[in-house]
Amino acid sequence: MKMYFLIVFLFSFVFAQDDLFDLINDEPEKVEYVEYAFKGTRVANAQSLEIPKPKVLQFMIQHRFGSIENGFYDLFGTDYAIIRYDFSYGFNDIFALGLGRSSFDKIYDIFFKTKLLRQSKGASNMPVSVLLYSDLGIKTGRKSEDAPALKDNFSNRLLYINQLIIGRKFNRKLSLEILPTIIYRNLVMKESDKHQLSSLGFAGRYKITNRFSINGDYFVPIGSRDENFKNSFAIGFDYETGGHVFQVMISNAQGPYELTFIENANGDISDSRLYLGFNISRAFSLKGKDSSSW
Amino acid sequence: MSIVFSNKKIFILLFLFFSFTFAKERYITREGFISFFSSTPLEDIKAINKQVSCVLDKSTGEFAFQLPIKGFTFKNALMQEHFNESYLESDIYPKSVFKGKIIDWNTIQLSENPIEVFIEGELTIHGIKQKIKEPGKIWRSSKSIIGESNFNVALVDYNIKVPKVVRSNIAEVINVNVSVQLNPR
Numbered sequence: 049m050k051m052y053f054l055i056v057f058l059f060s061f062v063f064a065q066d067d068l069f070d071l072i073n074d075e076p077e078k079v080e081y082v083e084y085a086f087k088g089t090r091v092a093n094a095q096s097l098e099i100p101k102p103k104v105l106q107f108m109i110q111h112r113f114g115s116i117e118n119g120f121y122d123l124f125g126t127d128y129a130i131i132r133y134d135f136s137y138g139f140n141d142i143f144a145l146g147l148g149r150s151s152f153d154k155i156y157d158i159f160f161k162t163k164l165l166r167q168s169k170g171a172s173n174m175p176v177s178v179l180l181y182s183d184l185g186i187k188t189g190r191k192s193e194d195a196p197a198l199k200d201n202f203s204n205r206l207l208y209i210n211q212l213i214i215g216r217k218f219n220r221k222l223s224l225e226i227l228p229t230i231i232y233r234n235l236v237m238k239e240s241d242k243h244q245l246s247s248l249g250f251a252g253r254y255k256i257t258n259r260f261s262i263n264g265d266y267f268v269p270i271g272s273r274d275e276n277f278k279n280s281f282a283i284g285f286d287y288e289t290g291g292h293v294f295q296v297m298i299s300n301a302q303g304p305y306e307l308t309f310i311e312n313a314n315g316d317i318s319d320s321r322l323y324l325g326f327n328i329s330r331a332f333s334l335k336g337k338d339s340s341s342w
Numbered sequence: 343m344s345i346v347f348s349n350k351k352i353f354i355l356l357f358l359f360f361s362f363t364f365a366k367e368r369y370i371t372r373e374g375f376i377s378f379f380s381s382t383p384l385e386d387i388k389a390i391n392k393q394v395s396c397v398l399d400k401s402t403g404e405f406a407f408q409l410p411i412k413g414f415t416f417k418n419a420l421m422q423e424h425f426n427e428s429y430l431e432s433d434i435y436p437k438s439v440f441k442g443k444i445i446d447w448n449t450i451q452l453s454e455n456p457i458e459v460f461i462e463g464e465l466t467i468h469g470i471k472q473k474i475k476e477p478g479k480i481w482r483s484s485k486s487i488i489g490e491s492n493f494n495v496a497l498v499d500y501n502i503k504v505p506k507v508v509r510s511n512i513a514e515v516i517n518v519n520v521s522v523q524l525n526p527r
Contacts, residue, residue: 068406068441071370071527072395084427101419220433258428259505289507333418
């Protein structure tokens with residue numbers, strides 16, 4: 049008898065503890081995509097795991113100064129600059145299309161960046177995100193001694209970049225990615241140059257505060273290159289203000305376009321041929337006022 | 343032995359009966375609506391969340407809210423990112439909850455006309471719990487009970503820090519609007 053009282057007592061206790069929250073806590077688990085692995089669409093030079101948000105037009109300026117080797121004479125290279133800027137538009141959560149232009153080699157490029165896999169947790173667990181970045185570049189320079197064949201045929205002006213971006217946001221601070229890359233050039237300068245160049249990139253960010261992070265990227269060639277080849281690296285930081293992401297970096301490559309930084313890095317720490325640069329991006333929301341969610 | 347057995351039966355019956363009556367008194371929704379509004383001369387910011395869960399115990403007037411912070415959608419995707427990443431830190435504090443009661447519940451007679459009530463309880467945002475007492479309205483519509491409330495939340499009370507550069511764009515006090523239609527569980 050005592051036992052029953054005890055059990056009932058216990059039950060009523062459990063019952064009294066039956067919180068109102070229990071009734072709304074039993075929701076089925078949903079798929080939760082892991083978002084915001086990086087603040088910008090680029091880590092420093094390399095592509096990040098982000099694309100412009102849906103219905104957002106992003107304008108990005110990638111500005112690179114001259115080499116810092118002359119010190120104050122040209123204020124650490126700031127007398128010179130090469131620049132690339134692009135517009136890219138996020139159609140939805142997984143696809144963005146863009147147009148860019150680099151001053152170096154006067155390259156126009158059209159590209160898309162799409163999420164093939166999205167890192168998620170909850171009802172469906174996906175440990176990594178995988179993106180494809182695909183870019184068609186058009187060199188629009190005049191025929192020169194360096195490239196006498198450039199004008200012979202339009203296809204000589206073309207180059208193709210295909211890159212997978214495989215990465216993971218490990219926690220709120222740390223995100224890492226690897227970037228298998230193939231660049232194909234229709235026209236090469238020397239007969240010994242290869243048309244197709246493969247490489248593997250590594251990139252990551254570590255958040256120091258909510259608005260500040262340290263970023264870096266590094267590319268290793270796969271296959272042989274000529275003896276002057278340097279592995280490209282960049283290290284920098286992100287600073288986020290209201291509508292901008294501001295990225296400052298130092299790199300041994302001056303050009304901010306994939307072809308120019310992965311394959312044409314020429315600087316070295318030992319002779320302080322390094323380049324300061326910054327990316328600044330501005331997002332314009334093109335969502336109409338009468339959008340369905342409003 | 344047989345006496346003990348029947349006692350047991352009674353207990354179980356009583357228990358079942360109680361849980362049955364309790365279950366009948368609860369009104370619930372998982373599709374409640376919360377929006378907030380920040381207004382400054384420079385910028386108006388609005389976000390809405392349609393993933394609000396709410397439960398009301400009609401016998402006692404006690405009720406609870408729960409909502410995922412990531413459920414807030416903004417017109418500007420970048421604002422949504424900043425809201426989650428920098429202000430509400432939704433990866434650390436994924437939910438906001440409220441638990442409280444309607445004051446003088448036993449004197450309130452629900453009808454189809456909205457009745458002004460006061461609600462009192464503990465609101466948790468950004469991991470910080472604050473006691474609040476705010477006005478609201480409640481009424482009945484066929485089978486449902488409908489509740490609404492509009493109140494202000496001061497960011498400083500919940501340790502939500504706004505950096506100086508955007509201080510003129512984000513109000514210090516945010517207007518919150520809550521609307522739920524509860525159905526019998």
